Amino acid sequence: MKATDSHCHLDDTRFDQDREAILERAQAAGVSTILTIATGATLEEQSRALQLAEQYPFVYAAVGIHPHDAARASVDWPRWLRDLLQHPKVVAVGEIGLDYHYNFSPPEIQRTVFAQQLAIAVELGKPVIVHTREAWPDTLALLKRELGERPRNGILHCFSGGPDELAAGLGMGFYISFAGVVTFPKAQRTQECAQRVPLDRLLIETDAPYLAPVPHRGKRNEPAFVIEVARKIAELRQMPVDELAAVTTANFYRLCLPGSAGAQ
Numbered sequence: 448m449k450a451t452d453s454h455c456h457l458d459d460t461r462f463d464q465d466r467e468a469i470l471e472r473a474q475a476a477g478v479s480t481i482l483t484i485a486t487g488a489t490l491e492e493q494s495r496a497l498q499l500a501e502q503y504p505f506v507y508a509a510v511g512i513h514p515h516d517a518a519r520a521s522v523d524w525p526r527w528l529r530d531l532l533q534h535p536k537v538v539a540v541g542e543i544g545l546d547y548h549y550n551f552s553p554p555e556i557q558r559t560v561f562a563q564q565l566a567i568a569v570e571l572g573k574p575v576i577v578h579t580r581e582a583w584p585d586t587l588a589l590l591k592r593e594l595g596e597r598p599r600n601g602i603l604h605c606f607s608g609g610p611d612e613l614a615a616g617l618g619m620g621f622y623i624s625f626a627g628v629v630t631f632p633k634a635q636r637t638q639e640c641a642q643r644v645p646l647d648r649l650l651i652e653t654d655a656p657y658l659a660p661v662p663h664r665g666k667r668n669e670p671a672f673v674i675e676v677a678r679k680i681a682e683l684r685q686m687p688v689d690e691l692a693a694v695t696t697a698n699f700y701r702l703c704l705p706g707s708a709g710a711q
């Protein structure tokens with residue numbers, strides 16, 4: 448098995464006690480590549496993900512201002528974000544987007560910071576990792592306006608939309624990533640979308656430490672559990688789990704690390 452967890456938060460304090468063991472368990476389970484998504488509103492906070500990527504060869508990082516943090520990002524964030532994005536192990540701008548469920552930042556500020564980061568991604572030629580909650584119309588409109596047609600636009604992470612949002616995302620060239628939610632018995636709509644995504648646009652993730660898949664639901668999530676997501680989608684699509692893991696890993700490399708050995 449060669450699976451990729453395309454979205455987790457290894458820098459989370461809930462991993463402070465046993466981070467090393469978690470990474471060993473991931474590798475033992477067949478997780479060969481991990482993308483850790485930086486969080487926080489300062490250079491210091493966002494650098495933690497990068498430190499982990501420097502420490503472990505199979506870990507890569509994404510940096511970006513989450514919509515929750517849009518209002519409290521330090522004023523000079525565009526400068527240090529650009530600097531972090533120059534690092535060879537920082538492969539994407541994320542997670543960025545809009546979250547109208549919590550509105551921890553006022554929607555208007557969320558939209559401004561999102562649009563600014565989309566422009567930076569275009570400028571630097573990086574894919575974006577999009578978080579959206581109760582904000583599909585504005586999210587899609589901004590993606591359309593700022594990104595346009597790019598071959599490596601990015602990832603709609605923890606996909607929770609329906610057939611219309613799926614079609615819109617695919618139409619713009621996005622890859623679609625599914626998290627543990629797809630294993631929940633009541634997640635029928637998400638399961639249908641996971642069945643329908645073209646195989647060459649599919650990705651899997653944990654979003655650890657959040658959203659643990661069945662049978663770990665309710666517990667702290669960790670990258671090793673991405674295998675459960677792979678198992679569920681492989682079952683839905685009636686294909687071997689190893690093959691699903693290999694294809695989603697190749698997709699990840701093609702999108703985030705073009706030109707690397709894994710991107711064949």
Ligand SMILES: [Zn+2]
Pocket residue numbers: 454455456484542654
């Ligand atoms: Zn996340």
